[in-house]
Amino acid sequence: MDKKAIAVILEEMGTLLELKGANPFKSRAFHNASRAVDQITGDLGELIGTGDLTEVKGIGKSIGAIITELVTSGESKEYTELRKSFPDGLFQMLKIEGLGPKKIKILFETLGIKDIDALESAAKADALSAVSGFGKKTQENILKGIAAVRSRGGRKLLPAALQIAQEILFALRNDAGVKAGEIAGSIRRRRETVGDIDIVLSAADEARPRLMDTFLALPQIESAIARGETKSSAMLKAGIQCDLRIVSGEEYPFALNYFTGSKEHNVELRGRARKQGLSLNEYGFSKLDSGETRGKAKRVVRCRDEEDLYAALGLAFIPPELRENTGEIECAENNTLPALVEEKDIRGTFHCHTTYSDGLGTLEQMAQAAAGLGWEYLGIADHSKAAAYARGLSRADVKRQFREIDALNARLKTRLLKGTECDILPNGDLDWPDEFLKEFDYVVASVHSNFKMPEEAMTRRIIKALTNKHVTMLGHPTGRLLLAREPYAVDMIKVIDTAAEHGKIIEINSYPNRLDLDWRLCKYAKERGVMSTINPDAHREDELRHVYLGVSVARKGWLEKKDILNTRSLAGVLKYLGKGID
């Protein structure tokens, strides 16, 4: 059993323990352990072999034993028994807004409700309001929550959520009482997908009620969920929730930090504050155990901005993109945070399509767009012939495209590179023969078929292609960008090792704003000296802007500026290709 599956089971066990009414700290321990497992970069089997598993923070003797059992036998007695004590439907009920483990437990025990359908019938029959602790209002909210669960999709893609958030922020900042405001949450952290929108404002006290009114009356709002003095929440018509927080100027850096998250990052910061005898919350620092509440609490450290806040904790400023509690705090403490890539560092990109295959922009439109961005080069990598679904090019098409590229290169400042996104066939062969591959400036090799191969077979397939001497880089290495599908199973450690051995590049895709590798793999790739690129896999000229999302990927991936520039500079690329620059 792999790490992901084990993390899911531990998470589930934590929830089951909550349903059971176990010691809340015990269930939290399972949730923490789940995250810890998810964050292990090494091999789980190896950790068990060396006995180092319990050295991992958050994994002790008991949970360590459960993990060992899961890895070796694929089962866990404790998990199986826990699972048996509750029907599966209870898990679905957790998705309903306002329903947590405690209430679900009560409904299960008093009315025998074990899934959403039964819950809906009971609420409609007015059976819930009779249960102690439940009332008419709760019953109505449950029905609303059920409707929301059924109509709502999952998370939104970053650009979609970003646009709505900007509209809302803009509307609120029109108010003269607003001193500062920002979009916080996962949007500020530039996660690829976004669960809800968080907006933090600093405003004068007297402006607050007015702002809350303005917010809840915005055309984007479907219905209000909560309205308070400092916080209001609403469901948007776009099917995503938006939370608004309003604080004073003094509190603003703390609130912005707090609501930017991630939750795990915050927990770590608070724990750190405690060790300094301080309590940190969204309003400021106070002396630990002073018993004082908001307003009365003596603020012991004043901060003008987030930089001050991190400094007070003995940390270098941590950019939002890195705030996931995945090692960034330690780096901030030791002053080893990487120099991060900025959008202005981007000189070009390699993975772009045109109307020759499945792109929507013509070659000229793509080239002009790249020139408009001031890029030095643009790599054109249309599909090869096997990718029939994507109108893969024939040899004649390729030749025609080469001529058009030559003509454009004669008059454009941005240099177009002749590339191909060559299919990796199920047996690991490439779609073009070697004698044809060598005619391209560079070759992106990608998997576009037979995604459901077992991990070992998929890994063999990719490695075989990657070791072909004409291949420059591996395209979308885990297939996560294929939005409609699950990522395919592949042993990325082996793939990165192979790339390192053969001097190949592992591509990171940023289109449409999903990153193809998590930062721990990026970090490993960097350590192994595998050059990584950030490519939009653009199909339209405006999608070239997706590369900015690649920048956030790079930041998450701890790619230092020099790595990117080495890989991405035209000189570097052509030197790598052995072609030189004219």
Add this chain to the structure above:
DNA sequence: GCCGTTTTCGGCCCGACTGTTTTCAGTCG
């Protein structure tokens, strides 16, 4: 169940809002 510069016991992040309470529990982020 996990953890330890307050280390083998006793604490574990913390506050807002809602709905049901009449002083608070549950949920959420």
